[in-house]
Every structure is written in C-alpha cells, then in structure tokens.
Amino acid sequence: MIDDLNTLLGAPLPEIADRGFSAKVMVRIEKAQRRDAMFTFGVLGLTALAAMPFLPIVKTVDALVPTLVGLALQPGLYIAAAAIALTLLADRELFQN
Amino acid sequence: MDESEMLAREAAAGSSAAFAALVRKHQSALRGFLMRMTRGNAALADDLAQETFLEAFRKIGQFGKGTFFGWLCAIGYSRYLMEARKKKLEPLDDEAESGVADDRTPAVDDSAIARIDLEKAMAMLHPAQRAALTLCFALGMTNEEAAAAMNVPLGTLKSHVNRGREKLIHLLPSWRIKEAT
Structure with a gap:
C-alpha cells in the first residue's frame, strides 16, 4: 500500500496546455510596465510643475543666453561638428564596403 | 546554473x-x-x-x-x-481538515481512476499537507526546497508530509472497502 501510494504521489502532475496563457501573462506585464512608466512620468511632471515657482528660471535663462550666443559665434564649434559628421560618413562608407 | x-x-x-x-x-x-x-x-x-x-x-x-x-x-x-x-x-488553521468524504468516488485499480481518487483524497487534506506532498512528490523537490517554497522550517515540512501521507493511507483504502461492500 505504501509503495502504491508513493508511486501515485510521485506521478508528475498532468501537463496543462498553454492555450494562450503565456501570451496573456506577457500582455498583463506590458500593461503593468506602461502603467508604472506613466505613473513615474506623472509624478516627475507634477513635481517639476510644483517646483517651478521656486526655481530661478528667469535668472538661469538670462545667464544662459549670452553663453549660447557666444558659443554660436565660435568657428571652432562648426569645425568640430563638420569633423564629427565626416568621421561618421567615412565610418559608414567603410562599413558598407 | x-x-x-x-x-x-x-x-x-x-x-x-x-x-x-x-x-x-x-x-x-x-x-x-x-x-x-x-x-x-x-x-x-x-x-x-x-x-x-x-x-x-x-x-x-x-x-x-x-x-x-x-x-x-x-x-x-x-x-x-x-x-x-x-x-x-477552506480552513487554514493547524488542526482543521475537511473530513467530508465523497461517496461518489469510484474504486477501481485503473491508474486514471486512481488519480481521480488521489485528487479527491488530496482535496480533503489540510492545504499545507497538500502543498507539502505535491512539492515533494509530484514536483520532485527536495525537503529543503519544499520547506523554502512553503516558508516553513524543515521539521514542519516533514510533519506535513508524514501527516498527509497517513491521512491518505487512511482515506484511499476506505473508499475501496466502502465500494466493495
């Protein structure tokens, strides 16, 4: 009797066909991930909005504008940008050949 | 790994x-x-x-x-x-077990029906005994793995296994005797 019981208990559980179960789980996971991401962005957005009145935005923009204008007038910046673009183009050509 | x-x-x-x-x-x-x-x-x-x-x-x-x-x-x-x-x-406290026998259970030695017998007998066990027996036998876990899965000490797991088996030994032949008479 005990041997029979061990055999009976040791029989593997019947195989259950997937029938879309795994796909359903993954859809729920993707939905949960989207919800979590939206929640995170929502909290960040609200925090940023709430912080706006306390941030020195006008002063920061006033300080940044002359710096950006100064940078835009530097010829070195354009030379560097052109060098990067040429390097990328050459790299792509080499890769294709 | x-x-x-x-x-x-x-x-x-x-x-x-x-x-x-x-x-x-x-x-x-x-x-x-x-x-x-x-x-x-x-x-x-x-x-x-x-x-x-x-x-x-x-x-x-x-x-x-x-x-x-x-x-x-x-x-x-x-x-x-x-x-x-x-x-x-179902009751989850330590002593509670659903002891209501199912009179419709067939008593045949055929393995498929033996499985049905087992499932019905399993349903009468305390959930912890049911889990312990399934993890250790049908799913082939070691006692340590099963104890970890149930979040109980090893001794408690062994006690669930032994008590569950004793109850099954009592339940399974009693059905056959009932049907034979």
Whole structure:
C-alpha cells in the first residue's frame, strides 16, 4: 500500500496546455510596465510643475543666453561638428564596403 | 546554473523575452500545483498563476539562491494562502481538515481512476499537507526546497508530509472497502 501510494504521489502532475496563457501573462506585464512608466512620468511632471515657482528660471535663462550666443559665434564649434559628421560618413562608407 | 536560472538573470537585466521563455517553461507545472491547491478550480488556479508570474516579474531582481521554479512556487503558495484567507476557501488553521468524504468516488485499480481518487483524497487534506506532498512528490523537490517554497522550517515540512501521507493511507483504502461492500 505504501509503495502504491508513493508511486501515485510521485506521478508528475498532468501537463496543462498553454492555450494562450503565456501570451496573456506577457500582455498583463506590458500593461503593468506602461502603467508604472506613466505613473513615474506623472509624478516627475507634477513635481517639476510644483517646483517651478521656486526655481530661478528667469535668472538661469538670462545667464544662459549670452553663453549660447557666444558659443554660436565660435568657428571652432562648426569645425568640430563638420569633423564629427565626416568621421561618421567615412565610418559608414567603410562599413558598407 | 541551469537554463531557468540563466533566463532569470537575463530577465533581471531587463529582457522581457527571457521572462516570456520562463513563463512558457513553467506555466504547466505552476498551474498544476495551484490547481491541486485550489482543489480543481481551474479558473482560480489560472488567476493565481497569472498573479504569481506578475509578482515574479516585479521581484525578479530579488531572485537569488535556489531554483527558479522553487521561488515561483513560494510566490504561488503565498498568493494561494492570501486568497484562501480572503475568500475563506477552506480552513487554514493547524488542526482543521475537511473530513467530508465523497461517496461518489469510484474504486477501481485503473491508474486514471486512481488519480481521480488521489485528487479527491488530496482535496480533503489540510492545504499545507497538500502543498507539502505535491512539492515533494509530484514536483520532485527536495525537503529543503519544499520547506523554502512553503516558508516553513524543515521539521514542519516533514510533519506535513508524514501527516498527509497517513491521512491518505487512511482515506484511499476506505473508499475501496466502502465500494466493495
């Protein structure tokens, strides 16, 4: 009797066909991930909005504008940008050949 | 490290494809385990299995030692206990066991019917005994793995196994005797 019981208990559980179960789980996971991401962005957005009145935005923009204008007038910046673009183009050509 | 543990590491690193492979690999065994825990309620077992996989995905970074399936069973068993408490599916206190015998149980030596007998007898056991016997026998876990999955000390697990087996020995022949007379 005990041997029979061990055999009976040791029989593997019947195989259950997937029938879309795994796909359903993954859809729920993707939905949960989207919800979590939206929640995170929502909290960040609200925090940023709430912080706006306390941030020195006008002063920061006033300080940044002359710096950006100064940078835009530097010829070195354009030379560097052109060098990067040429390097990328050459790299792509080499890769294709 | 076996395939599941490697997939779990990949999933923890952000691979949804790896987690999908884990779901496909373990869905049958987990649903089977939960089906037995819910005494054949397939819809509830599937709901619990889905919740188990969702929780596993959220906590995949916490998966450490042991087997992935053992870890999954631990989540599934704790989900089952929460559900059983919430919906009062069956008594969970230590002494309570549902001792209502089912008179319709057939008594034939055929293996398929023996399985039905076993499922009905299993349904009469305390949930902890049912879980311990399923994890240790049908799912082939070691006592240590089963104890970890049920979050109980090793001695308690062994006690659940022994008491569950004793009750099954008492239940299974009693059906046959009843039918024979």
